[in-house]
Amino acid sequence: MVNLTIDGKQITVSKTATIYEAAKHAGINIPVLCYAKKLLPYGACRVCLVEVEQMKGRLIPSCTTPVTEGMVVTTISDEIHKVRKTVLEFLLVNHVVECPVCDKGGECDLQDLTYEYEVVTNRFKGEKFDLPKDEINPLIERNMNRCVLCGKCVRVCDEVVGYGSYSFINRAKPKSRPLLTAA
Ligand code: FES
Numbered sequence: 001m002v003n004l005t006i007d008g009k010q011i012t013v014s015k016t017a018t019i020y021e022a023a024k025h026a027g028i029n030i031p032v033l034c035y036a037k038k039l040l041p042y043g044a045c046r047v048c049l050v051e052v053e054q055m056k057g058r059l060i061p062s063c064t065t066p067v068t069e070g071m072v073v074t075t076i077s078d079e080i081h082k083v084r085k086t087v088l089e090f091l092l093v094n095h096v097v098e099c100p101v102c103d104k105g106g107e108c109d110l111q112d113l114t115y116e117y118e119v120v121t122n123r124f125k126g127e128k129f130d131l132p133k134d135e136i137n138p139l140i141e142r143n144m145n146r147c148v149l150c151g152k153c154v155r156v157c158d159e160v161v162g163y164g165s166y167s168f169i170n171r172a173k174p175k176s177r178p179l180l181t182a183a
Contacts, residue, residue: 004071019062019073020048030075031084031113033091034150035063039159044151046087047113050075059083085117091148092119093126102146110148 002015006023013022018041023030033045041064049059053072059080062073074080091110099105113119134142142153149171158164 002067002069002071004067004069004073006073007075013067015067017067019050019052019060019065019067019071022067023050023062023073023075028075030062031116032063033109033113033148034152036152036155039152039155042151042155044149045091047084047091049080049083049087051077051080081117084113085119088113088117088119089122089124092122093124094129095148096128096145104146 001012002017003010003012004022005011006019006026006028009026009028011022011026013025017025020030020032020035030048030050032048034042035048043061043064046061048062050062051059051074052065053074054068054070062075088110092114095110099108099111102108102111105111129145131144134144140153149168151168154166154168157166
C-alpha cells in the first residue's frame with residue numbers, strides 16, 4: 001500500500017493505483033475524457049492534468065501516473081483550471097460545435113466539461129470538416145466531424161474485442177483530418 005496526500009486529504013491506496021484512481025477512491029473528482037476503466041491508461045486528452053509537489057514545474061496526467069509514497073497532489077487551482085480550459089480549446093479546434101442539434105447533447109462528457117470550464121470562444125482556429133457519416137457497420141456509427149482522437153474506439157476494438165480493426169491515420173499531419181480507419 002502507498003500513502004499520499006490529495007488536496008490535503010491523507011489517502012492509502014494500492015501501489016498499483018494511478019493518481020486518478022486514488023483521487024476517485026477518496027471521493028475527489030478529476031475530469032477525464034480518454035480514460036476508461038476497462039482500458040489501459042492512454043493519456044491522450046490531457047484534461048486530467050494535476051500538480052504533484054515532487055514534480056514541480058509541469059502538470060502531469062493523473063490517469064497515467066502511478067502513485068508513490070509521500071506524493072502530494074493538487075487537483076485544482078487557478079493554474080490547473082486555466083490549463084484544462086486551454087486543453088479543451090485544443091480538443092475543440094476541429095470539432096464541429098453543434099451541441100444544440102447533436103443527438104448526444106446532454107449526455108456528452110466533452111460538452112459537460114466545455115460548460116464547466118466556460119469555453120465560450122476558442123482562441124485557436126482550425127478547419128471544421130464535413131465528412132460523411134460512416135454507417136456501414138450495423139452496430140457502430142462513426143462521425144469523424146466529432147472525433148477528438150481520444151482513441152477509445154481504437155482501444156476497445158484492440159484491448160476488449162481483440163480485433164484491432166481500427167487505427168489512426170494522418171495524425172498531426174497539417175491540413176488533413178486525422179481519421180480512424182478500419183482495417
Ligand atoms: S483522461 Fe488522462 S489524459 Fe485523457
